[in-house]
Amino acid sequence: MPSTPRDDGVGMTDVDAVAMEKELYEESIRVLEARLQDVENGTLPEFVNRCKEFEATKGRHIGIAKLHRDLLLQNIDELLQFDLQQIGDGYDAALEALSTNPPDIVEVEGPPPIEYPTTAETDTDAHLTDALAQSAMRKRIHFSLEHVQDILPTTETIQAQLQSLRDSVAAVHEKLAQAAHQECAYDSTNQTVQVGNLYLSIGDPVILTSEVAQEDFYGTIHRMNATAIHLVLVCGNHVQVALAVLRARKCRLRFQDSRKNLPLASPSPLGRKTTTGLTPRAKRSTTARKRLVSLI
Secondary structure, three states: OOOOOOOOOOOOOHHHHHHHHHHHHHHHHHHHHHHHHHHHHOOOHHHHHHHHHHHHHHHHHHHHHHHHHHHHHHHHHHHHHHHHHHHHHHHHHHHHHHHOOOOOOOOOOOOOOOOOOOOOOOOOOHHHHHHHHHHHHHHHHHOOOHHHHHHOOOHHHHHHHHHHHHHHHHHHHHHHHHOOOOOEEEEOOOOEEEEOOEEEEOOOEEEEEEOOOOEEEEEEEEEEOOOEEEEEEOOOOEEEEEHHHHHOOOEEEEEOOHHHOOOOOOOOOOOOOOOOOOOHHHHOOHHHHHHHHOOO
8 A cells, every 4th residue: 555645744744754864874984985095095093193103102112222222232342341351350460470480499398298188187178168159269369240240149159059958968868878779570471560569650640759859750661671671751861761760769769640559559551642731840850950950
């Protein structure tokens, strides 16, 4: 049924309202098309303002980075010149000392020899103190270390660290001397090694614990024989653990899965392959691991 014109009281019919709405809609489309064209041409005011702000910020950051770089280069040059000056001064002083005539040597009767007791106290810090003092004297003669004196450890700190290391090693040796030997046998038929109450097979993911280094190493059993177990650590290093060392309890082997470290664990199937994920310890550097593995 055709619609009849409707008067809304202001002299506008339905046809006029639809025409006005269509005109407004087309006008909004034209405005959006114009803004789109401005965006494509790169002339939209909002876009241009943001580009200018970004360019200004970028210029400030580049200027600051360049200033920082120039200051670092200047600092490096100054430190290099300072070190070269120190070396040159030491060289000139040595040449001057060699060019001067040595003083007349007058024989003076020395002090009587010191009689040392036949039984000396072991594990003292006297020889360490003397060695450090002589080393410091040689360094002062050949090169000046005054500019790095603040970061060098003191003699007391070095002695305390050495004493702590010596005490820990002595405690480990005393503990190992008092410990009873652990049962450790190789079964060539099943290709297994019994370590205490655990049965280890090729491919088992294990944890190697060094009592001397006080460190755990994660790896997988690669092969075994009647004298040793060969491991491949997660860092890629190969380690050979002698059965005699396991019997003396200097090292310990256990499964990475703690549920398998139960009494009377059954032997693992021959040739079982187990993949182990990286542990937090695997993130340590290869150099540090090689140094610790050498202590086993």
